[in-house]
Amino acid sequence: MAPKAIIAPSILSADFAQLGADCARTMDQGADWLHVDIMDGHFVPNITFGAPVVAKIRKHVDRPTENHGRGTFDCHMMIAEPKKWVKEFQKAGCDLYCFHYEAAFSSAAESPEGKTDAKTNPKDLIRYIHDCGLLAGIALKPMTGVEVLTELLESPDAKERPDMVLIMTVEPGFGGQKFMASELPKVQALRQKYPDLNIEVDGGLGPGTIDQAADAGANVIVAGSAVFGAQDPAEVISLLRNAVNKASA
Numbered sequence: 001m002a003p004k005a006i007i008a009p010s011i012l013s014a015d016f017a018q019l020g021a022d023c024a025r026t027m028d029q030g031a032d033w034l035h036v037d038i039m040d041g042h043f044v045p046n047i048t049f050g051a052p053v054v055a056k057i058r059k060h061v062d063r064p065t066e067n068h069g070r071g072t073f074d075c076h077m078m079i080a081e082p083k084k085w086v087k088e089f090q091k092a093g094c095d096l097y098c099f100h101y102e103a104a105f106s107s108a109a110e111s112p113e114g115k116t117d118a119k120t121n122p123k124d125l126i127r128y129i130h131d132c133g134l135l136a137g138i139a140l141k142p143m144t145g146v147e148v149l150t151e152l153l154e155s156p157d158a159k160e161r162p163d164m165v166l167i168m169t170v171e172p173g174f175g176g177q178k179f180m181a182s183e184l185p186k187v188q189a190l191r192q193k194y195p196d197l198n199i200e201v202d203g204g205l206g207p208g209t210i211d212q213a214a215d216a217g218a219n220v221i222v223a224g225s226a227v228f229g230a231q232d233p234a235e236v237i238s239l240l241r242n243a244v245n246k247a248s249a
């Protein structure tokens, strides 16, 4: 049985002019987490917002009382320099700092002699995120295979193991894109090997695609336009949760 269903609406589809109120309402409608999309215009061709905005919206949503609990701010860092912003986001009220594997390695490739140092090595970055008191997530773009995560997921040292893996089901950068079912074998492979792992999917999730993702083994569901664009967001959140629970029963 997969870990519990966690529904994390992506606030990328909220009204940025009333973000605090939108976040609070989404929680009242039954969300477990908020998925906070941070884009820097370098790693992805779009810009959202930074830590000061996260600190403001944190005031509208109670902090979780346990790891992975209700009110978790799941910050999806679509940024080129993930190490640089960990402390800033921790201070702002982030709970789970999810960086892209590809960002760690693209920075590494640019470092002198292509070295992977503490700044860029995913293992050291996960340790650093944990040392800063946050949960650590690692995200994969489409095209990056899950085998790159084996060493991390099987590390004997819990400080080096990610608390969650995010499998992108669209190219990161924009909401409202078409779901890529081609990414689901990655979810299946991870679920088979790691029954207790939190596996998040993000991009194009909604009533029409949730069953495929849930059947593959995803338990953390990000949905932006499907929730914020719904007539009845509470109904959509509940439908997503029921699909995950049914698939994992």
Ligand SMILES: O=C(CO)[C@H](O)[C@H](O)COP(=O)(O)O
Binding pocket: 010, 012, 013, 035, 037, 076, 170, 171, 172, 173, 174, 175, 176, 177, 202, 203, 204, 205, 222, 223, 224, 225, 226
């Ligand atoms: O990370 C993202 C884009 O990079 C968003 O979280 C994601 O695409 C959610 O939007 P939607 O549910 O509308 O597809």
